[in-house]
Amino acid sequence: MVLSNSTILVTDEDATRTVTLNRPGRRNAMTPEMQTELIAAIEDAAASPCRVIVFRGAGDAFCSGLDLAALQAMNDKTAAEHREDAERIANLFWTLYQVPKPTIAAVHGAAIAGGTGLAMICDFTLATPAAKFGFTEVRIGFVPALVSAFLSLQVGEKRARDLLLTGRIFHAAEAYRLGLVNEVVEGDALPERLRMLAKILTANSPQSLAATKKLMADQNKLWLDAAISQAMDANAKARETADFKEGIAAFLEKRKPLWTEKL
Secondary structure, X not given: OEEEOOOEEEEEEXXXXXXXXXXXHHOOOEOHHHHHHHHHHHHHHHHOOOOEEEEEEOXXXXXXXXXXXXXXXXXXXXXXHHHHHHHHHHHHHHHHHHOOOOEEEEXXXXXXXXXXXXXXXXXXXXXXXXXXXXXXXXXXXXXXXXXXXXHHHHHOHHHHHHHHHHOOEEEHHHHHHHOOOOEEOOHHHHHHHHHHHHHHXXXXXXXXHHHHHHHHHHHHHHHXXXXXXXXXXXXXXXXXXXXXXXXXXXXXXXXXOOOOOOO
């Protein structure tokens, strides 16, 4: 099966379904449409006969974060529209986290901001040495709210604070040391490693895999539900600040921002 949407490409090979972010000319930057299509693709994969779900990016990036056009539109949105955006992103991450089938992210280039979130929430994250990551939201006056809960679960609060507060870019080797990447694989070996991992997973009981994933998600559910609710509020509120408006303008104008908000 090959299914082409506006922003993603869905293909099946044996028991593996691959979801490819398919905006290579924009480095697979996320739009609201892509987020909606990804949610639908994950839900469809959950209901399909496939046994493993792989996420990849077309071209030279995995996902470079939010699309420039989406950034430009943010300053003109209402509070209700900002809240709707926050809820859609939260739904994407939560749907990915809870999907009952094993998920693998194959990261061969940049996975920035929401792209890092998408990659790290998968059960397995394979990265080539050229892959790079970063939660860069603070650089544009934004809050990396919705990814923060999942990040803290994976690396602990101290390391999460480092990555979220500095907004620095880090590479695959450091992502591996932090526990955000399972393996660093040379680029030409990535397809074969994906096949090997998928083969291992499909040899296991699908009921047991789903039950194990549900158990782990349920163990964190109460805390995550509260954290995501707070994150949606923080995400929407941050979009209305002067620093956010200045950060977006500076980013689009390719200059340093002049922060004016007072604590």
